[in-house]
């Protein structure tokens with residue numbers, strides 16, 4: 088009698104069976120996905136918590152890798168404006184009132200393809216900024232980065248000698264020279280975290296660094312984006328009485344991403360950041 092069963096009924100039964108089976112596998116897949124998600128989430132939470140306590144390891148897997156102490160605690164850029172961040176390890180104030188020790192030393196490495204040296208801890212940030220600028224259509228030229236205090240001494244002494252040869256006394260020669268060349272140890276270039284950057288084309292047609300650079304699209308890109316890479320425009324226009332340095336639209340200083348956002352978005356100087 089069973090094989091006399093209406094073939095339609097049989098089909099229906101078979102279909103129902105298949106549907107049940109499909110539903111079963113569907114549930115199984117869902118469970119598997121949930122399990123995988125749970126594991127991934129647990130690992131992610133562990134990674135974040137672990138990183139907060141570990142400021143010495145470098146995050147080489149992150150494409151936007153900044154020194155991990157910056158990376159792990161960095162809040163969103165808007166939050167940085169309201170809440171003053173810690174100074175961190177990169178906001179060192181170097182100026183004529185805060186010279187570096189004579190035996191100051193820093194580990195540097197070459198910025199790829201330039202022959203210029205930069206603090207090894209921030210070199211990848213400078214490279215990333217230059218790469219992204221070029222990709223956005225603004226190829227830059229690195230004019231000057233790290234200078235040893237010894238080299239700075241040479242520059243400075245040459246200038247002093249020029250004035251001595253002109254007949255100035257030692258004291259006057261030194262103070263005149265200091266107007267053109269930073270006294271050794273008082274230049275951010277001695278720190279290894281400063282870079283003079285202009286556009287490639289601009290540099291080829293201008294033999295010297297001049298304030299006209301601010302009129303270029305390249306400058307605009309740097310000004311608007313530098314903080315994302317941890318850099319600030321160090322000697323802004325209108326702040327000369329505070330920095331005691333003329334406006335330099337080409338001089339960028341690495342201070343770390345959080346501090347950079349705070350300084351750039353509040354339009355202050357590193358001096359003011361330290362005094363606040």
Ligand SMILES: [Zn+2]
Nearest residue numbers: 281282283338
């Ligand atoms: Zn400079």
